[in-house]
Amino acid sequence: MSIWTKIFGNSQPVEAKDIGLASPELLTLFGGLPTSSGIVIGEASAAREPTAGSAIRLLAGVLATTKVHLYQRGEDGERARADSHPAEKLVANFSNSWTPAPDLRRAMMCEAVNHGVAYALVSKVRGSPRELIQLPRSAVTRTTDDATGEPSFSVSLKGGGTRRYAFSDILEIRPWGGRSLTGDGADAIARALTLADHAAKLFRNGAKPSGILKIPGRLNELAAKRISDAWTSSFGGENSGRTAVIEEGGSFEQITMSAVDAEYSASMTAAQEDVARCYGVPLTLLNHLEHATWKNPEQLALQFLQYSMLPVFESWQGALARCLLTPEERENYFFEFDLNGFAKADLATRAAAYSTLITARVLNPNEVRAKENMPGYGPAGDEYANPAISPGPAGSASEAADDGE
Structure with a gap:
């Protein structure tokens, strides 16, 4: 059984072409x-x-x-x-x-x-x-008709073989x-x-040295390695930050952030x-x-x-x-x-925009309430009226004048 059969089953390839081992198409197939x-x-x-x-x-x-x-x-x-x-x-x-x-x-x-x-x-x-x-x-191969440019699709089936679909049967998303x-x-x-x-x-x-350990005198290779290993085991990795006690006139000089950092x-x-x-x-x-x-x-x-x-x-x-x-x-x-x-997310901006649209009679109150997933408040909310100059749903300006008389 070939590797292609293991991956795709027994279906026959729709299109056969040679690709090299370094081909981007082959690398894309295997995920990169x-x-x-x-x-x-x-x-x-x-x-x-x-x-x-x-x-x-x-x-x-x-x-x-x-x-x-x-x-x-x-x-x-x-x-x-x-x-x-x-x-x-x-x-x-x-x-x-x-x-x-x-x-x-x-x-x-x-x-x-x-x-x-x-x-x-x-x-x-x-x-x-x-x-x-x-x-x-x-599993999908897209082909285009040379004469009309109309696309169609071949889909490899799990049980083997392929099935061809028209462009109206496949939702194809190609945003870019x-x-x-x-x-x-x-x-x-x-x-x-x-x-x-x-x-x-x-x-x-702790591979990057946070400082320099200075020991007076000259150290041979064995002594330098012993001191380095002891310091790393005591204050490197998870032990970083522990308090150090240095004997025999030794000192520790901290390294500040360099231009490379x-x-x-x-x-x-x-x-x-x-x-x-x-x-x-x-x-x-x-x-x-x-x-x-x-x-x-x-x-x-x-x-x-x-x-x-x-x-x-x-x-x-x-x-x-x-x-x-x-x-x-x-x-x-x-x-x-x-x-x-x-x-x-911005209530103040949204409220100001709605107020302007209602005043300009672009939207009515019920349409605004629908956008906010709220029920309308009756037939009066369907009117396109400027609330700054128009009477409210309770009555008209003439009715108010009559009541005053």
């Missing part, structure tokens, strides 16, 4: 990409690097926790939630019987960040979507055009891991910045607050939403519409991520 530092970076090693791991969790977490719903456009231009459509249940509740929709989005987003693409099978009954089931990336953020940032991640590994080895056993710290910060830059995440969102002020984290968070996450949301919305809606349904139905939750 080569870097100039010699470290192979894959999904596991990237997650182990603190900055990269935090960035991956943040991107996947934001995508998973941002609610997405299916909406229908009315003839008057207004939109309403399409709660009765089967696709709404798949994106808002459970993608299948055992997977909540946020969990599926999180898993597929992690796959897309690390490998550039993620797949899920759309199980349909008489053309209507019923389940979304994530597929192993390695199929490019892997982890792969593109492999050198930066490897550099950060190398620096961290160097620091760990340096301080693991300062340079290492700067190099580590630069490596972390490079990693964060590869994932498009501000360092302040990864708990690196060295340059944070009272205002800039909020602005950086908005920048992250606008420039890093909005393209991802748009990609997901298009992919969901492609495989969960028919061409006819796409005329009046659309998916949309609810971004109102990003502003809910």
Whole structure:
């Protein structure tokens, strides 16, 4: 039995081509990409690097926790939630019987960040979507028609063989055009891991001398080794910090932080910045607050939403519409991520915005209460009125004047 049979079962390969032992395709298959530092970076090693791991969790977490719903456009231009459509249940509740929709989005987003693409099978009954089931990336082969450019997919089956699916039957997530953020940032991640590994080895056993032990007189090699071993066993590693008693005129001189130490710290910060830059995440969102002020984290968070996450949301919305809606349904139905939750952390800003929108008669009070998951307070809340110049629901200005007479 060949190694390929052991990995993929008895299925026949869809495409055969020669690859060398140093080919990035082969290294990617076994979970990593080569870097100039010699470290192979894959999904596991990237997650182990603190900055990269935090960035991956943040991107996947934001995508998973941002609610997405299916909406229908009315003839008057207004939109309403399409709660009765089967696709709404798949994106808002459970993608299948055992997977909540946020969990599926999180898993597929992690796959897309690390490998550039993620797949899920759309199980349909008489053309209507019923389940979304994530597929192993390695089991899916994407092919494109030379004449039309239309994609199709071949999926390797566990029992052997393959099955071909149309583009409307496979949810394909390619937020960055199929490019892997982890792969593109492999050198930066490897550099950060190398620096961290160097620091760990340096301080693991107290290998870096914190000071110099001075002994008067001349020591032969045996005496110097005996004194060094005795000092290390007594005050090195876990015993660091114990009180030392030095006899025979000996002394201990502590070594202060050198320029090399300062340079290492700067190099580590630069490596972390490079990693964060590869994932498009501000360092302040990864708990690196060295340059944070009272205002800039909020602005950086908005920048992250606008420039890093909005393209991802748009990609997901298009992919969901492609495989969960028919061409006819796409005329009046659309998916949309609810971004109102990003502003809910700042109550004062949210209240001021709502007040301005009500005053300008862009929203009515009941619409505002719906955004806050609160019930409306009656027909009066459906009116588009400026509360600064309009009477309240209790009565009109003329009624108040009549009462005064």
